[in-house]
Amino acid sequence: MQRVTRSAIIDAPIDRVWAILRDFNSHTAWHPVVAESGIEGDEPSDRVGCVRNFTLRDGARIREQLIALSDRDHRMTYCILDADVPLERYVATVQLKPVTDGNRTFWHWQSTFRTPRGRERELSEMVGVGVYEGGFAGLRQYLARGRAGAGLGDARGAPIESDAIAFERTGGPEVLRPVRVVANAPGPGEVRIRHAAIGINYVDVYIRRGWMPLAAPGDVLGVEASGVVLDVGPDVTNVIPGDRVAYALLPCGSYCGVRTVPAAQVARIPDGIDNETAAAVFLKGLTAEYLLHRIHRVVPGEVVLVHAAAGGLGTLAAGWARSLGATVIGTVSTDEKARTARDHGCHHVVVTREYNFADAVLRASGGRGADLIVDGLGERGVRDNLASLALFGHWVSVGQASGALPPLASDALVHRSATFSQPVIFHYTADPARLAEMAGRLWQAVQSGVVRPEIGGRFELGSAAEAHRLLESRASRGALLLVP
Ligand SMILES: NC(=O)c1ccc[n+]([C@@H]2O[C@H](COP(=O)([O-])OP(=O)(O)OC[C@H]3O[C@@H](n4cnc5c(N)ncnc54)[C@H](OP(=O)(O)O)[C@@H]3O)[C@@H](O)[C@H]2O)c1
Structure with a gap:
């Protein structure tokens, strides 16, 4: 096994350096050899297990997985899953420590890996100089650009x-x-x-x-x-x-x-x-995030009804819900908006200016109804929202574009054992x-x-x-x- 170790002092507080490095996809911003990078699937870029798929400036592709991350110890470990470069069983650890004056950071970067016989020196050099020393320089430059960038x-x-x-x-x-x-x-x-x-x-x-x-x-x-x-x-x-x-x-x-x-x-x-x-x-995308991942975790096969599906929140929620495997039904008020809603992920679009959509929702979902309703309509949509709910459906009222929602009767949801929520993004x-x-x-x-x-x-x-x-x-x- 080869072992490569490098370290450097970075002229920035540890929390600042760690805030950058703990984001497993941040290297596009600061590492000079990284051309493009994305996290696979729908994972946050600081979640253990997430995979970054990136291309180096020379065209080589690499997939790496985050296998440990400790905010307490300012330490992360990752490994190569597959790569165009012949680094086998590559496991690397980044460790930060505060320098005693508190405003600077000691950064230790090390890895072990196997290489084809005869290429040990070349590949160790590539990792130590190209990746690690290049990374130290890149991060220093990135931080300096920030300090100079404000132009105040x-x-x-x-x-x-x-x-x-x-x-x-x-x-x-x-x-x-x-x-x-x-x-x-x-x-x-x-x-x-x-x-x-x-x-x-x-x-x-x-x-x-x-x-x-x-x-x-x-x-x-x-x-x-x-x-x-x-x-x-x-x-x-x-x-x-x-x-x-x-x-x-x-x-x-x-x-x-x-x-x-x-x-x-x-x-x-x-x-x-x-x-x-x-x-x-x-704001609208964070709202879609909490609607589809938190207040109601959408699973494949569910039916999601998105009102104002050509609007700001609607376009984002529709596309996201579709990518999670839901059948997405949107409501809009014009044919032109129907095209926008379809472009953004709606499988079915109901065109109505008068909030008559329940029959169409039941038809489009084969009688099932909506497991999740993303409702910014308010007052005028109440009757049809109640009639659109699937068994155990979740009606989430996020807004009131047509007027304030009237009080709901205590037995309004019993016909479908349904749930009603009224969340607010700022919470x-x-x-x-x-x-x-x-x-x-x-x-x-x-x-x-x-x-x-x-x-x-x-x-x-x-x-x-x-x-x-x-x-x-x-x-x-x-x-x-x-x-x-
Ligand atoms: N609670 C939260 O956390 C949260 C966060 C973000 C947004 N929201 C809510 O989500 C909804 C969408 O917000 P947005 O900012 O993205 O707006 P938007 O959807 O771009 O615009 C509002 C849309 O509502 C529809 N609408 C239906 N009846 C209406 C009426 N009487 N007057 C005006 N519009 C009417 C219209 O679409 P059609 O003509 O196609 O029906 C209109 O384009 C709003 O209710 C907003 O308050 C809530």
């Missing part, structure tokens, strides 16, 4: 003003008003972000109308954005200036140019996913560890094509009212963005 110059530490959109009173799109806001320099645990794109969500409409007390007149709207980290406050270890990040969080305030938010609530955007795509999928994303897992799975779904982001329109920040009108008119498809 003299503005470091100073408040930054930007344009924003507030609602001056509750009402229609006409109540939206341009205002100026100040993003203070980040305090402990905070990051300041220059927004690149802002996701518009139906919840923004509910809040603007006064249907949900999540913001008060005068407040800036918006719960989602992507952009570049300008600076970070003390104790922030998960991102550095220059990182591209996305977030979905309360309180409202994302309809603006620059914003300071808690670092624990942001997720780094992987290379290969641009900022607009990230803003189009983050799922509140815990940083769960958010990281959800975001990892979402990025993976985007990169592997399981969900296909659809940007239905881009609007300047000052045209937010126009974007709201379009969303409420039922004419939009996919996700709408504001570009500051």
